[in-house]
Amino acid sequence: MTPVLSARQERIVEILRTTPSITTVDLAQRLDVSGETVRRDLQAMADDGIVQKFHGGVSLHRDVQESPFLLRLRTNVGAKRRLAQLVSKLLPDGASIVLDNSSTACFVAEALAERRGLTVATPSLEVARTLARCGDRHTVMLPGGTLRSSDMTLASASALRFATQLHPDYMVVSVAALSARGGCLDFDPFEVEFKQAVCMHARTVIVVADASKFEAPGLITSLPWTDVQVLVTDCALPPDLAQACAGIRLEIAEATDVSY
Structure with missing residues (x-):
């Protein structure tokens, strides 16, 4: 079953489409939520193969970048x-x-x-x-x-x-x-x-x-x-x-x- 993104997770995807990589601190500030909340969202998205995490930051998973259709299946x-x-x-x-x-x-x-x-x-x-x-x-x-x-x-x-x-x-x-x-x-x-x-x-x-x-x-x-x-x-x-x-x-x- 296709994973369902929350409204905040959809916003994270939108941000990452215009900003190829971003730190979790900057992402939390842009979303006006705590770092813990962002890390919890990102972990769930990483488990579903939507994002890939690196030390202190995150980017869209390569498969999602290469196939916008996969992203459309996971949004809205x-x-x-x-x-x-x-x-x-x-x-x-x-x-x-x-x-x-x-x-x-x-x-x-x-x-x-x-x-x-x-x-x-x-x-x-x-x-x-x-x-x-x-x-x-x-x-x-x-x-x-x-x-x-x-x-x-x-x-x-x-x-x-x-x-x-x-x-x-x-x-x-x-x-x-x-x-x-x-x-x-x-x-x-x-x-x-x-x-x-x-x-x-x-x-x-x-x-x-x-x-x-x-x-x-x-x-x-x-x-x-x-x-x-x-x-x-x-x-x-x-x-x-x-x-x-x-x-x-x-x-x-x-x-x-x-x-x-």
């Missing part, structure tokens, strides 16, 4: 699980589904473990591996092509051809940002093309994004709002975004929806 876990559980309730048994290669899709796949008879297509080996733990409950389809090791995605021309042939009942994706003016935004050209190719034939497009994605940075419009039927998030939309999403079914995963 509570919100992603709530969203995933709500998405699972929206998907009927026996449906055909496309999941993207996002960390949120991994949590959706985890939430689908108790469902039955789903056919799930995805370019993500991580998503496929999560679904495979369910045994023969579901049928999992993967494209061919070259594996992108940074996030275990089959990102290739073959994967895009595969995407154009899919006609799923549901496409479930996450995005880098939700923009009132730009729609759903991403950075990676392959992810944009994959979503756009599947969207052409999907009956229902579900976008899943927590509040951190509201007006966050993004480069390319992957999906305009006119292509989205359902938006699943974890709090009310700000006014400009709510106006842009008028006519889209909004599903909000309250903090009380999932018990831990």
